[in-house]
Amino acid sequence: MKMWITLAGLLIACALPAQEKLDLPKCRQMALENSKKLGIAGRQSAKATFDKKVYRANFFPKISGMGMYAYMQKDYSFTIDGGYLPTYVPDASGKLLPNLLLDAANRPVIGPDGNYVFRQYAFLPDINLSLGLDNAYTVGGVVEQPVYMGGKIRSAFRMASIGVEMAELNLKSVCAEVITETDEAYWQFLRLKELVVSAGKYKDVVAELVRSLTDAYQTGMASQNDLLKAQVKLNEAELLLQKAQNGEKLAEMNLCRVIGVDLGTLLQVKDSLYDGITPGVLSVDGSGVTARPEYGMLDRNIELKKNQTKLTRADFLPQLGISASYAWTDGISVNGEADGMASFMAMASLKVPVFHWGEGRNKTKAMKAEEEMSELQKEDMVRLMQLEEAKTRFNVEDAAARVRLTAKSLLQAKENLMVSKNRYEVGMESLTNYMEAQAQWQKAWSDWIDAKAELRVSETHYLRATGRLE
Template identity: 45%
Template sequence: MKRYIRLTIFLIAFTGVVTSAQVDLTREKCREMALEYSRQIKLSKNRKEQALLDKKIATAAHLPNFSASGLYFYKPDALEYSLDGGPLPTYQPDQNGELQPNVMVNPQTGEPVMGSDGNPVFNMYAMMPDMNLNLGLEGVTSAGIQLEQPVYMGGKIRTANKMAETGIEVADINMELKTSEIIAETDEAYFQYISVKAKKQAAKDYKVLLDSLVASIEASVQEGMATRNDLLKAQVKKNEAILMVQKANSGLQLARMNLCRIIGLPFETEIAINEQLSDGNSKTIQAENSSIELRPEYQMLTKAIEMGSYEEKMARSEMLPKIGISAGYNYFGGLEINGQGTEEMAFSAMASVKIPVFKWFEERNKVTKAKLQTEAAKMKLEETEKLLQLEIAQAQFNMEDAKKRLELTQSALDQAEENLETSRDRYEAGMERLVDLLQAQAQWQEAKSNKIDAQTSVKLMYTKYLKATGKLTKL
C-alpha cells in the first residue's frame, strides 16, 4: 500500500514537471513550427503532389500501350444449321483459259436463252446436296496481346504535357504564397507577445513607482507632513496600476495562446522568449526598388493566362485528324465444325486515321470559350497589377511612418523621464504638488507604452513590406 502511494505521488509530481515545462522559442523556430503545422501548407503540398502525378500521366500518353485480353466461351448445346441443296450453274474455259458461264445461246440471235424466272439457262447444271452444319461451342477460347501507339493526336498530347508542367509551377507558386502568409501571421503573433510582455513589465515598473510614492506619503502622513487626501490620491493611482498589470497579464496569456495556436502547441503550453524589443537597425531598414513580378499573386495570374492558351490548343486539337497504329498477336481455338476442331495463331497490324467532320460546332465553341477565359485572365491581371503596386506603395509608406513614430516616441520617452525626475526632485523639496508628480508618472508610463507600440510596429511593418514586395520567403 505504501509503495502504491509513493508511486502515485511520483507520477503526480512527474506529470506536474512535464506540464510546467517551458518551450524556448525564437522567431525562426516559430516560423518553422508554424510552417510544419499549417494545414494550408499541407494542402499546398498535396496539390504539388497531384501536379507531379498529372505530369507523369501526361508523359505516359506519349508511350505505347500494351494490353492483353482473353476470352472463354462455353455453350453445351451445339448450333445446327441446314443449307438446302439444288442445281448449280457450270462454267467452261475459253480460249484464254478463263472460266466463262456455260449458258445456252440462241443460234439465231446469238443471245443467251432466258428462262421464265428471267435468269439465263445453262447447258449443264451440277447438283449440290443438302448440307447440315454443326457448330460446337464447348470451350471456345481466345487470347492475345495488343500494342497501340498514338502517332499524331492533333497536338493534344504535347499540349497536355505543357499544361502539366505549368501546373507544377503553379503549385510551387501557391506554396510560396501560403508560406509568406503563414510567416507574416507568425511574425505578427510573435511580436505581439513580446510587445504585451514589455507592456506588462512597464506596468509593473509604474506600480513600483507608485508603491514607493504611497509608502513615502504614508510616512509623511504619520509625521504630519502630508495630508490624508494626498495619500488617497496616490492610492487611487496605485490601484489603477494594479489593474493595469492585471490587464497586461491577461493580454499576455491571450497572446501566448494565439502564438501557440499558430505554431501548433497546446494552449496551456508555457513558452519562453528571450528576445526583447529594441530600436535595433530600424534606421537601416530602407525601401528597395521593388517589382510586382516577385509577388506570387502576380505570377499565378500570368500562369493562368498561359494555361488559357493551352486550353485553346487543347480545344483546337479536337478539330484535327488523329493517327494511330496498333499490332497484335492472337490465338483462337476450341470451335468445332461438324466435329472437327479449329485452332489458329495469327499476327495482325492496323493503322487508323480519324478525321472530325461535323459535330454541330462543338469544338469551335470550345475554342471560343477558351479564348474568352484567356481574355478574362488578362483583364484580371491588368486590374491586379495596379492593386499590387498600390499595396507595395502603402506598405512602404507604413514602414516609413512606423520609423518616424519610433523616433518621436523615443524623444517623448526621454522628455517624460526627464520630466519625471525633475518633478520627483521638486516634490521631495516641497516645490511641487502631488498631483503634478502623479501626472508626470502617468505621462512616463504612457510614453513607455507608446514606445513599445512603435518598436512593435517597425517590426511588423517591415515584415508586411517584405510580403508586399514578394521577398519575405527569400530571406
C-alpha cells in the same frame, strides 16, 4: 527525509508546464513544420506533379492485353440446302462455258421456267453444320499510338507542367503567409512581455507614492484626499498590470498555437524589441513585385489560358491514330472439330471534323476571351501589388519615425517625472501634477513598446510585399 524531498521535487517538476526556449528563426521553422495550410499546399504540389506524369504518358504507345472466354451449352446447328447445279465445259482456250442443251438449229433450249436447260447437272446434297462454343477463348495484345490529335496531347501536357509551377509558387506564397502570421504572433508576445514590465514599474512607482502618503497621513503631514487619490491611481495601475499579464498569456498561447506546441507550454524568448530598421530591409534590388510568388502565378495563369485555347481548338482539328493487335483464338468447333488460329490486325483511324454549325469557332473565341480577361486581371493585380509595396514601405518608415519620437518622448517623460518628484518632495508641486507625470511616463513607455513592435511587424509585411520573405 532526503528521498521524500527529492520525490516531491520530481512531482512538482512534472506538474509544471513544459518550457521552450525560442528565437524568431526557430519559431518560423516550427510554424512551417506544423502548418496545416503548408501541408495542404505540399499535397497540392505533389498532386500536380503526378498529374504531369499522367499527361506525359499520352505521348507513348499504350499496350493492352485482351482476353475473351465463351461457353455455350448447346451447339448451333443449321443446314445448307443442296440441289442440282449446272455444269460448265472448257472451250479451245480453256475458258469455261455453260454446258447448254442445243436444239437441231444449234440454239440453246429454254425450259418451261424460262431458264436455259443444261446438257448435264451435278447433284449437291444438303450440308448439315453444327457450330459449337465449348470453352472458346481469345487472348492477345493491342498496341495503340496517337499520331496527330490536333495538338491536344501537347497542350494538355503543357497545362499540367504549368500546374506544377503554379503549385510550387502557391507553396511559396503559403510559406510567406505562415511566416507573416508567426512574426505577428512572436512580436505581439514580446510586446506584451515588455508591457507587463512597464506596467509593473508603474505600479511600483504608484505604490511607493501610496506608502509615502500613508505615512504622511498618519503623522498629519498629508490630507486624506491626497491619499485617496493615490490609492485610486494604484487600483488603476493594478488593473493595468493585470490586463497586461492576461494579454501576455493569451499572446503566449497564440504563439504556441502557431508553432504547433501545447497551449500550456511556457515560452522563453531570446530576442527583444530592439530599435531601428533592420539593415537591408528597405534596399530593393529593382525586382519590385515581380519577385512575389503571386506575380508568377498571374503569369502562369495567362499561359494556362493560352493552352486551354489550343486545347479547345484541337477538338475541331483532324485526329489520326493507329493500332495493331495480335490474338490467338481456339475452342470454336465446326461439326465437332476445332482448330486454333493466330491472327494479326493493323488499323488506322482518321477523324476529320467537317461542319459543326460554328461550334468550334465559337468555343475557341470564348476561350480567347477568357485569356484576355486573365491578362486584364494581371494588370489590375500588379497595380494593387505595387500599391501594397508602397504602403508597406511607408508603414516601415512611419514606424521607424514613431520609434525615434516615442523614445525621445520617453526620455522627456522620465526627466519630467524626476523633476516633478523632486518638486513634490519639497512642496513645490501638487500631488495631481506629480501623478500626471507618472501617468505620462507610463504612457510614453507603452507607446515606445508599441512602436517597436509595430516596426518589426511592418518590416515583415514589407518583405512579403517585395517577395523577399524567405
